[in-house]
Amino acid sequence: MTQEPTANNPGLIVRDRIPVLTKMAYGLGTALDMWGLWLYPGVAFAVFNIYLGVSPWLVGLALTLIRLYDAISDPFVGWISDNFRSKYGRRRPFILVSGIICGLGLPILFLVSPSWSDKTFLGVSAVFWYMIVSSMVYIPIFSTFTVPFNSLSNEMSPDYEERTSIMTYRSAMQKVFEVGNFYALRFTNLAWFLVPATGKQNVLLGMQVYTCILGVVMAIFAIIIFFRVKERYYEKVVVKITERVSIKSSFYETLTCRPFLIILLVGASFNVATSMIGTLGYYATVFYVCGGDQVLGNAWNFWMGLSFMVGGLIGAPTLNRVAYLIGKRNALIVAAVIGIIGYGGSWYLYNPAIPWLQTIASGIMGLAASGLWMLHGSISADVIDYDELHTGKRREGSFTSCGTYILKLGNSMGGAMAGAILSWIGYNSAITVQAPHTIFWIRAMLAIIPLVGLILVITFVLQLPLTKKICEEIRTTLEARRGKV
Numbered sequence: 001m002t003q004e005p006t007a008n009n010p011g012l013i014v015r016d017r018i019p020v021l022t023k024m025a026y027g028l029g030t031a032l033d034m035w036g037l038w039l040y041p042g043v044a045f046a047v048f049n050i051y052l053g054v055s056p057w058l059v060g061l062a063l064t065l066i067r068l069y070d071a072i073s074d075p076f077v078g079w080i081s082d083n084f085r086s087k088y089g090r091r092r093p094f095i096l097v098s099g100i101i102c103g104l105g106l107p108i109l110f111l112v113s114p115s116w117s118d119k120t121f122l123g124v125s126a127v128f129w130y131m132i133v134s135s136m137v138y139i140p141i142f143s144t145f146t147v148p149f150n151s152l153s154n155e156m157s158p159d160y161e162e163r164t165s166i167m168t169y170r171s172a173m174q175k176v177f178e179v180g181n182f183y184a185l186r187f188t189n190l191a192w193f194l195v196p197a198t199g200k201q202n203v204l205l206g207m208q209v210y211t212c213i214l215g216v217v218m219a220i221f222a223i224i225i226f227f228r229v230k231e232r233y234y235e236k237v238v239v240k241i242t243e244r245v246s247i248k249s250s251f252y253e254t255l256t257c258r259p260f261l262i263i264l265l266v267g268a269s270f271n272v273a274t275s276m277i278g279t280l281g282y283y284a285t286v287f288y289v290c291g292g293d294q295v296l297g298n299a300w301n302f303w304m305g306l307s308f309m310v311g312g313l314i315g316a317p318t319l320n321r322v323a324y325l326i327g328k329r330n331a332l333i334v335a336a337v338i339g340i341i342g343y344g345g346s347w348y349l350y351n352p353a354i355p356w357l358q359t360i361a362s363g364i365m366g367l368a369a370s371g372l373w374m375l376h377g378s379i380s381a382d383v384i385d386y387d388e389l390h391t392g393k394r395r396e397g398s399f400t401s402c403g404t405y406i407l408k409l410g411n412s413m414g415g416a417m418a419g420a421i422l423s424w425i426g427y428n429s430a431i432t433v434q435a436p437h438t439i440f441w442i443r444a445m446l447a448i449i450p451l452v453g454l455i456l457v458i459t460f461v462l463q464l465p466l467t468k469k470i471c472e473e474i475r476t477t478l479e480a481r482r483g484k485v
Helices: 020-027 029-051 056-083 092-110 114-118 126-153 160-187 203-228 232-236 247-255 258-274 277-289 294-326 328-344 357-391 396-424 436-461 468-482
Strands: 002-005 014-017
Touching (some): 020 160, 029 056, 029 092, 092 126, 114 126, 126 396, 247 258, 258 328, 277 357, 277 396, 294 328, 328 357, 357 396
Antiparallel strands (some): 002 014
16 A cells, blocks of 8 residues: 545645555455345346246245345344454455355355246245245355455545545446356357257256356455455554444444435435346346347347446446546436436337347446446445544444345345236246237336436435545544544
């Protein structure tokens, strides 16, 4: 790390620079976040509904119940890691051990037998129960990685600008690894997974092989993060605090921090409104743009993933620059407006006559999402400083766990809403060509619901009190009180 005075505040605020390789090493963790957390809901409908024939509302229900289960694991892990002490810090031991286990255990989520499709337990498909039980095993283990990993980003620098830079690298690398999620279903198109008798792909076997490959990479990345990224606040701040963070402090005080509640509402509004895009967008591609051809739809889904990645790679550094010029709050509003253009434009850009137009919509969505989450993470670090100023505690784990739980719950609510919408509008997995009114409502919901969420994002951002001036005053006060990190 290097430090230098800012031009506007020489001798007062010192810029804290993090080496690029350290930022990139931290960004590797987004691969585990993408593949261990978001791959499953992204392919669940294609695997469990379209291939195995489980009702879409049951798949959506399973995804929602899984995140409700997170209500126990995420906040509890945050409380544990805030109070954990070791010669390797609070977060890194969890990142190493849990990252390896999560990677090697990823295939367990898809080790279901196709013969279970016709079996029931308590009147419900056996596949549904497997989704629930396998996730109950996997989720607590994954929480012990993701909460410390996300907490670590808030401990890498005390600098207002550098925090945005860290999150820019993280967001850009996340978009690269997110392609792994979009490629998943195309991977199942490979000749290895085609069933000769029917000419259709064995999606389930393809996902089992694919998750084995991704899992090994996840384990390797966890090891790199452990050795390359350090906890800046641990030696200077955390070990000097003998009082442990209580359960009450971890939950109640965290959720009563006003700036945190606002940034939480910003993330939840965006996440709930757009999380169903992966599902409804996939169905719109397969059944509207591609006329029910799932193999062709999977191929286009991959290209849209690449477009989403490119948009994200452009969006993170671009909105980083916008934030530098006009502040993080205003940059968040810009990201939301870009999102309104992309999601609203899906009505016109998902076009069977010109199928490549949907990649433009995906690129704009990726640009908006990347910039919004980058700024969301940077502001969250400022919120933790605000909390330390008022409570004297560093509770990154508590804030991260509460925040990630709400966001993951929002994602699953989107999945449940998508499943309910598909059932309500008459989607039938047994037929290739869906009814016209089914296609109409898939397209309408795909365009309208995200617009509502993005308008809410703008409304909440306008209530956020943390400006650059206020954040730098908070940093100066904290460093005068407990020293620099």
